[in-house]
Amino acid sequence: MNSSDIAQLAIVGISACILAPFLGSYMERVYAGKPHPLAFLGRFERFIYKVTGIDPHEQMNWKQYTVSLLEFSFISIAVLFLILVGQGFLPFNPQKYPGLAWDLALNTAISFVTNTNWQAYSGEASLSYLAQAAGLAVQNFLSAAAGMAVAVAIVRGIARGTDSREGLGNFWADMTRSVLYILLPLSLILAIALVSQGVVQSISGYVPTLSFEGKNGLIPLGPAASQIAIKHLGTNGGGFFGPNSAFPFENPTPLSNILEMLAQILIPFAFPFLFGAMVKDKKQGYMLFMVMFVLLSIAVWGSLTSELRWGTLEGKEYRFGKAGSALFSVLTTITSCGAVNAMHDSLSPLSGMIAMFDIMIGEVIFGGVGSGLYGMLALVIVAVFIAGLMVGRSPEYLGKKIEAREMQLSMIAIIIPNFLILVLSAVAISLSAGRAGIANSGPHGLSEILYAYSSGAGNNGSAFGGLAANSVFYNLTVGLAMLLGRFGVMVPMLGVGGSLAAKKRVPQGSGTLRTNTLTFGVFLFFVIIIVAGLTHFPALTLGPILEHFLMLQGVKL
Amino acid sequence: MSTSDKSKKKGYSFTKDMLFSALGSAFRKLDPRIEAKNPVMFIVWVGTVLCTVISVVGIIQGTNASSWSFELQIIIWLWFTLIFANFAESAAEVQGKARANSLRAMRDTVVARKIGANGTIVKIPSSKLRKGDNVVCEAGDIIPGDGEVVEGVASVDESAITGESAPVIREAGGDRSGVTGGTRVLSDRIVIRITADPGAGFVDKMIAMVENATRQKTPSEIALSILLSSLSIIFLLAVTTLYPFSSFIAAESKAPNILSIIELTSLLVCLIPTTIGSLQSAIGISGVSRLMQKNVMALSGRAIEAAGDIDTLLLDKTGTITYGNRRAVEIIPVSGIDERELAAAALGASLADETPEGKSIVYFIRENYDDIQIDNQGIFVPFSASTRMSGIDRVGADGAADPLRSVRKGAFSAVQEYVLSLGGNLPKDVDGICERIAIKGGTPLVVSVGVHILGVIHLKDVVKEGIKERFARLRAMGIKTVMITGDNRLTAQAIAAESGVSDFIPEAKPETKLDAIRKAQTEGHLVGMIGDGTNDAPALAQADLGIAMASGTQTAREAGNMVDFDNDPTKVIDVVEVGKQLLITRGSLTTFSIANDVAKYFAILPAVFSGFYAGKSALSGPLEALNIMHLATSHSAILSAVIFNALIIIALVPLALRGVKYSPSHGATGILRRNLLLYGLGGIIAPFVGIKLIDMLLVAIGFA
């Protein structure tokens, strides 16, 4: 690593760590309806409630919250599907692109509503400006807001007092506040900053060019910066252009690269602090943050080490270099963002494995906006249970007893993504329809498939891009993975929130397990590593690990 | 009590008969209908049966000529895994039954004097008593069972039941005829008709408890089962999907897919949490029997778990914190009387007094006035319920009692009446002295010689020795102790300070206990209480942990969820410890079980995958690099992991039965740290060592 690599790492890490606590406490004020600096937008918030007929004070229990979330999400999928299929008949389509095939449109609609942003299409080569801005970018905001809303609702359930008659909050108010006070202002700032670096933002058509050597070309433009800003801030990751953040119009300079990395970790970094503020025990937030941060640091260290030692510049942009690419690959996979500034398919085997494992581990190392927190809470509940037994008390977390129901729901939230990754990969590798998509032979072919379903089930969206994923088989199976990987975690965790909300708070005593201590943090760390590791190590052995040792032996396939 | 000392020495013991009985039961439990109750072990059972069938078919058809000895060894060890797991459960059951039997034997030894058909008295064990039998009890006897006084009058010490330190009068006829088993007759002689078959019900319940323990799951046991089943599902997914993955790689590397069902099953059995899965019910049963070892019977497994959870403990002052009987602490002469004169009189009046108070006076005077001559000349007047006095009548030269020299001690009112009847008068200050003692929560006992009142003996509740240390230990466990007493605030405060109790509720009425429990529960506390009297029953029922003294009333015993046969209120500490140990053992073995998997991966995966990309000349391919333990061959590696997995179950049976050590001294985080190092880190390291050693052994004896 040279000095600029170190500077880049330090700038991203330190500024995120400085900004996150402030953002976290700001978000706590926003969601609690307390006064905050942007409260002057309140008139606008009330206007939205008025025209949409929302009563922001209506308290929902966990079932009502879940039903609102599911109804809204499925209507969003339907509307987005219709926009994508029908873009040929809709305005703002200067390139006159026809509608997408049904399977691709369905896959893409699910992908954006589930905050995955898996892209089996290439944006500048197949989508109209309307589809991008009014379809995909809108869902970039709303899927992020939904993740945040759900996380906040679950934490409300945990934090709720004994005799409170409150529910988990109001889904519509949480959505509106997430958008209006958090995502939109940050996006506006980031979008302008990105334009200053050379990211395009235009509504005119593609520009015809004559190259220096006299060949005709067509330079793609579009309202990119506004969409790229939320793509990172909302950990969506879906590029405006096919090569995503490797494309110079999407990520033109090392500074824009830093801004994008910072943007994708900013809100996930803030969530543990938001959690600490909501449960009125800041140390709980610090503990979760530290566990996540240590896991992240190990991933960064491993990926940088492997890439600088064994990586090549294949699939990487020269302006980012190996370190800038490896760091991005880790930050985009831990956060479920899924934007890429280098092709993960061409990463060194271990760096590729770390990217894949970051997703397989579940949304726990910061994870997506909101989803990272409740993904982590599922594992916290498992850790609290085992550790609680080990100190000789029937386990409790933040004063709420962890019993069969919470354990059941948390384990469902943990099993579903793992089930999807393993079973769908096994199906794909067994069928010729699945093997047909593989681009590289040997263990790397298995890695491509494993990565695809990890990315889908983990709502990440990045890919080992060689896989030819735009087939009916992949569009449908990855679509299924994204859908269940999203709601199969959200709904059970909302159930946990609802179940804990109904429980009496047990006062802390000296015999109570403290969950804000270093000891518990270390235990949680190992629970995460061991549960994810034991689940995926066998498959990874046959993929990237085998490939790594083949590489060391000098074998080429 | 002596029994608790005995049980400590008894510890964890296992006789040869018990071993054979457990082994037999282990084989009977291979029945799939029984195995299916434990999802983790049922997966092992299905895998084992599948492997057995496949291998036997292979041997018959001759298709596994090269690997049949390896397959056979794996299959044998898989069966051992099942039997070991069953053995763990059986061993716990057998041990529990032994405990129940020994407890029954202990109850047999309480002797009752039954009045036979022709009026003769027969000594029989109390357990032989049946409803309707008549028994005789004299001063000092323990009443052998619940019953009714049919003849005579006696003072009975019911402090263990009612919480009242003063003896109560029980007499035939009227509404004061009921006596409770376990109370002690202090004076006189009564005949009691037994109204309940004593003990038998409890012993029966106990045996049923041991035999049914496997079927009654506590809330945390259910949650743990869900966790273990879920982990098993995850491993089932990881292992079954491995087959298509390795088929693909095999095709890509142009090698045969070497992964067989036997190997996949071995991997699966090693990964799913068999250790905790097989020991789980043994831990639960052993909790019940460990309590029995301490002469406490839990009426449900849930109660034991609740015991580990309680953070507030309600205790009666009398009998629990203080000795149920008051003790002499001071003698105060009236003005003009020498202290030594009073001491001599008090001693004389108490020499024949067999009540604990009387004995305490003798003890007190001898300790503090060792030069006083014992003058036991005369006729002893024992305490009687009618006079409410005791003493000694000095004999005059004529050999007849001389009332003017007779020594009496008793309640102020009784002695006052006696002295006045002899024509004496009262000193001015005796009234004040008595009042001052009463204000301090003590009991005044007035001493007179002839017509003169000499002074007052101060009887006081004395805090039990060692109680302070016990409360300190409870505090370290995170349990707040609350003393309940009928005393006034000042007295209660004094005793609270002396005993180190965390809090106290003075001037309590019978319903105070229930209210206090309800209040603590609404604040989210889990409350334990110890009770025995009928008026304790609602509180015992309300408490999360209600320990009834076996000597208590039938109502109390039915209201609580545990019964203590030693009638030792401080036993709650042992109960809480057993409850905590139960949870700690489950948590620690779960951690150990999962931590073990890391090493098993490094044993099995290189073994099954080393053939990939092995090339023409090399014996093993690139994944041999993961064989960090350098296990000899792929067969020895898999076999070692399976053998380790089976043996660790047996190795941990004693720990499961004994329970993981609980020491509250370092707080919850300290306990977690200790157990994580021991069972987490230990769980990662141990199998690396174990598997390597087994592998070396297998190579040495030529089994692999």
Added chain:
Amino acid sequence: MRIPAIPARIFKSVRFLFVMTILLGIVYPAVVTGIAQLIFPDKANGSLIVLDGKVRGSSLLAQRFDSPQFFHPRPSATDYTYIGAGASNQGPISAALVKTVEDRQVTWERSYGSLAPEEMLYASGSGLDPDISVDAALAQVNTVAKARGLSDYSRRALVAAINEQARASKGLIGVVRINVMKLNTLLETDPEYRGTVTRQ
């Protein structure tokens, strides 16, 4: 046929989505576009290279150069196409990748007579990476100068210009790099480097 009443809740979802689409899909991008076009019109419109009123490309997007009269950018797996650009996605132990890299090394040696810098052997992620290392630029100088018939003075001025660009790209963060598109634009606009070449 009677149309069934839409449940109120579903209607609420649709209304919310509609309002949010106006706000986030129309107002927000319009505001960003307005500000961007006002403050950074050049960058917002693609950092275009306009010579003699004609758009010749973007300084951020590499294009295909076959002639030795220009500096060559990094290899592209998608032949420098603007739309549908991408990478090879070849894995780290791909034999095909090894073969391609060997071929590129041979081609480079034939053209510039030295070992190629790493980035010139491996295709970029976007297929349009405009940046190369200073070494890669300097290695090409003599060939370009010769093809353009530059004087020795102009050639040295070109080296100086490359070094100047390298210095300018150096900061606290970021790789020291040469933008091939800017360098080639310089060749086409500065008479110093025009040489004997006529612009197409």
